[in-house]
Amino acid sequence: MDITIILSERGKELALVNLYKYKLIGERKKDNHLRWRCTNNKCSAIMFLGLDKRKVIETTVQHNHDKNSIEKIETQVLRENCKRKAEESISTRPLTIIRTELLNSSSTSNLNNQNVLILLFS
Numbered sequence: 001m002d003i004t005i006i007l008s009e010r011g012k013e014l015a016l017v018n019l020y021k022y023k024l025i026g027e028r029k030k031d032n033h034l035r036w037r038c039t040n041n042k043c044s045a046i047m048f049l050g051l052d053k054r055k056v057i058e059t060t061v062q063h064n065h066d067k068n069s070i071e072k073i074e075t076q077v078l079r080e081n082c083k084r085k086a087e088e089s090i091s092t093r094p095l096t097i098i099r100t101e102l103l104n105s106s107s108t109s110n111l112n113n114q115n116v117l118i119l120l121f122s
């Protein structure tokens, strides 16, 4: 299973596994594995990752909802990247930043212009 660490809208770390998003809720004392919970409040799926966040050690409880679409995840990742770039370089115009991000990012291949427009006006 591939694990991707992304940032939430509040700048918190989220783990993306199989298009499900998990937030870090703590460490398990007996083996120091990191406990992550599904970001869907109505879902109680839990998984444990090793400390290096590269390996899923254990999952408990099945998700009770559909996984996220790739487009939705990519939009979030792109938005967070743009936000961070915008904070780093206040003098660059937002449109330039978004264009640069789109050109540089290989993970946004599924994004269409409509997504970008939504980003611009959200």
Ligand SMILES: [Zn+2]
Pocket (backbone or CB within 6 Å): 020, 038, 039, 040, 043, 044, 045, 062, 063, 064, 065
């Ligand atoms: Zn879930």
